[in-house]
Amino acid sequence: MKTLLTVILNWRTADMTLSAAEVALREMKGIPGALTIVDNDSGDGSYEKLSAAVAERGWDKGEIPVRVIQSGHNGGFGAGNNVGIRAGLPGGDRPDYVYILNSDAFPSVGAIRALYNHLEDNPKTGFTGSYVHGEDGTPHRAAFRFPSIAGEFESSVRFGPVSRLLHRYIVAQPIPETTTRVDWLVGASLMMRQSVLDEVGLFDETFFLYFEETELSHRAAAAGYPSDFVRTSTVMHIGSVSTGMKTWARMPSYWFDSRLYYFTKVHGRGYAALATLSLVFGSILWRLRLLFQRKERADPPHFLRDLIAHTARSIFRHRA
Structure with a gap:
């Protein structure tokens, strides 16, 4: 069975990151792999708090092992996620799939499995992403055309x-009502084929925030690996918690x-x-x-x- 590495990037949202990790662990049951929390040099005690919580809850020794690593430098969204992707699975093995989940995003029942199964059933697809909605159920734009x-x-x-x-x-096309092919997907809930990342490279770390998943998807598409929006995968996304965009x-x-x-x-x-x-x-x-x-x-x-x-x-x- 193919392995899955889930990466959650934390920046000064330790409590919410733990909540997102708890939900992700629930949804990863039955899928071999691991979960890595990357603290993006928060400087507010997040790393220590996350490490202590993971050990206290026994997640580090669970069926799906969880580890907390420190980026050492806040290079932005792409750079922080790259730290987790490069670390791979415990022991250094490479996963078959990598799942990027925002620290303020919470997969619904079956959401991670739906993305996983879609990659299993569609070997030419490089990336898959979820239907995303807010706390109040309002749909968020999650599938886009290239700028x-x-x-x-x-x-x-x-x-x-x-x-x-x-x-x-x-660019912000209407939210698809069914699973469909798109140009690129929002990075709040994004599953990627590791073999595609090995071929085209990881996130370009020149981007601090915004456009990094757009550019990576463009690279993958140019190499022949398109992205699919999977309507049956639903994720609740609070949004802008780390960036403060709403303010x-x-x-x-x-x-x-x-x-x-x-x-x-x-x-x-x-x-x-x-x-x-x-x-x-x-x-x-x-x-x-x-x-x-x-x-x-x-x-x-x-x-x-x-x-x-x-x-x-x-x-x-x-x-x-």
Whole structure:
């Protein structure tokens, strides 16, 4: 039977991480493997608390052994998960599948098994992901198309006729009602074939946060390993607990860094420049509409200003 390694990345959410681990252990029963908690250099006593709790509960000696390791450096989401993936199973063996679960995500009954079975039944599929909903049951977007110049314009201009014209490029596609093939999946509940990671590489650690799973999925798809959204796998995701995204006053600089790096790495500097121009142009048109229509701004405060400033700084750094 194929082995599974579950990796949960912790950053200053020790209690919630333990709760997520408890649910994951329940859902891994009958699947050989292990669970690794990676503390991403929290610096708040999380590592010690997690280690003590795992030992106290006997998880380290359980049927599915749990261990806590320290990343030693907070390099972001991808880098932290890479620490757990590289560590492999206890004893150093490589698993057949790797399951990335957010510390604030809780798989429903059968959720992990559904992803596992889908990879077993579909050997050409590289990655599988879950249907995700919030605490109140509200569905979260979890299946996406790859970003593009047209997609950047559509998302920023927010105009029905444009969206209908460019419907094939909308990144946040409607939530699929059945299991289906997609471009990429949200990293809150993502199962990956280890052999694919061995071939295409792990998360690119240049990304601190955001776009890392997008780029990894693009790499896998380019190598012939697509991603599938598995509707029968359901996960409750609280969201933004570690990042604090819900309380952001404005978009952090690392979001702009990740976005630009994604387009540059995948498509080149020229394409990245056009994608940014498309986003800026669409955002300007949207703001012109706001002068005449009563609509919520929708963008985070200072988004357009920060985007233009970040682009200018990036051009200056490149020329220097």
